[in-house]
Amino acid sequence: MTAPVSIRNATKIFGDFTALDDISLEIAAGEYIVLLGPSGCGKTTLLSLLGGFLSPSSGTIEINGKDMGDVAPAKRPTTTMFQDYALFPHMSLRDNVAFGLKMRKVGKAERHAKAEELLDMVGLKTSANKKPHELSGGQRQRVALARALAVEPDVLLLDEPLGALDLKLRRQMQDELKAIQKRVGTTFVHVTHDQEEAMAIADRIVVMNAGRIEDVGSPENIYMQPKTIFTASFMGEVNFIPGTFESATDSTISVKTSLGTVELPEFECRGFAPGASVTLAIRPEHFRASTGTGPRITLGKAKVEDGSFFGTHHRAHLSPLDYPNMTITAHMPQSAIIEPGAWVELTLDPTSVVVLHGHPPRPTPESAAP
């Protein structure tokens, strides 16, 4: 089963701390939504509002068009997958998965059959008689997923479900979660602080910061066309080049920076006035050698300070000729030879440059990486 979720002007205040500040979000039925943000951004609070463990100070939450204001967690069409799995330690896996059905007064034979079907889906059919303490972390996680899905919720809430797993297992579970979500069609709302996990898994990412929604969009959009400096830096490594908006024509805009005036194609006018403070956000992988086709702009020459090999690319720190105090991080091709002291041309595709309002709070792009 599946259902849309609609959050309107939700605010949650704890004492004098505003955990959620006027959040509005529409989630379509069957969507995989990831709430992404640093700790304390309010993402878990929002999940608790959906699950009914907290009630909003103001605003409404609707699931499938019904107001959830006075509905207790047990009566909501939601189930939660907890970070520590919260499996029942004294029950077999079968009884764990069947628990929700038992509470719904489903007969023993029927609920056991359903539990085994779900355990089969997560690859644990042969372990149905085991107790949770006999399982590894990844297996417990699968049982928690099966248990939460057994009651066929409209919305499944996942609270940092992969947080306790090691990296390799986490990547594997991401794929499984996504595949299972596509199979059952339930609306998934998943909370995480790991932006790679969010991009790998989400239909849409909701970036949150300090109780507000910073950005909403597909992983590609959020990564390549972030709307704010916070989103740009949270989604991965990025170089910020502060500047001033100079002018706009029908087809181009120009921004004055310490690396000279940069002419960019006008892709989306965001109401910049001449003289406004703006920041150019450039991902390290967007610096490319001057060869190749397509439009190219250059930010001048830069000296290689150091470089390290990452397998898929070389990561190099560069200091521009025009403004040596600035450090630019660039990903160079695998085959490139990175020698400290060498000079390279800062060439890039102008369409990959994002213009953002304001200046970054901290000047070095290095500190922006999460």
Add this chain to the structure above:
Amino acid sequence: MISSRFSKLLSWSYLAALYGFIFLPVAVLVLFSFQDGRLPVPPFNGATLKWYGEVFSDSRLMSALTNSLMVAIGSATVACVLGFCAAYGLARFVLPASRLQRGLLIAPMTVSYLIIALGLLTTFNWLGVSLSLWTVGIGHVVINLPLCFAIIYASMGDHQKNIERAARDLGAAEWQVMTQVSAPMLMPSILAAFFLSVTFSWDEFIIAFLLSRFDVTLPVEIWSMLRSGLNPKTNAVGSVVFLVSVALLLILELIVFRRTAKK
């Protein structure tokens, strides 16, 4: 070499003295329960089981033993149920003055049994409740409830809180959470509280003495036997009481602590 041997000897004899101090009275009690003679005093004249035979054929002792078991099991059950409910409420909900309430629940531990017995006696007189095994049972609930509460409350952690939250999320009503999730999850500590309560109730004398009238528990019966002088039969029944206590502690050790250690 000699000094190390000497210090070893010293430490072993200290150990022997320590255990002797603790267990010699019990050992003497048990030994003279086998005394083949009229008096449970040295010298030991040889072993016989006749006193045990007398104990088990003494209908008053046997009914006192049954009474003791009923009071012990009944009061321990009630104390565990009440203790669990109190612990669940105080650990899981925000209640007014919860620290004070916890303190009040544990406070009876610090009051001597004599004072508790006197207080209960006065209260029962005032209420017009006549003394019986029921009043003894109530007295034992009063002394064992703080213990049960403390043991069960201490085992309720935040991890279990999340598990209970999961149960509620899956549709369990509060009583279902308590009976199907919390209580089974806390069973090791609940059983520990139960067996300790049974042991304490089984051995308890002052409250049982002051709050009973015609039907008495075993310690009270032994006491009235003692008034007519020492007799190997009293040793035999004392040994039986001791044996049951040891058996209870062994059960506690085997069932409860082994189960906890496995997890």
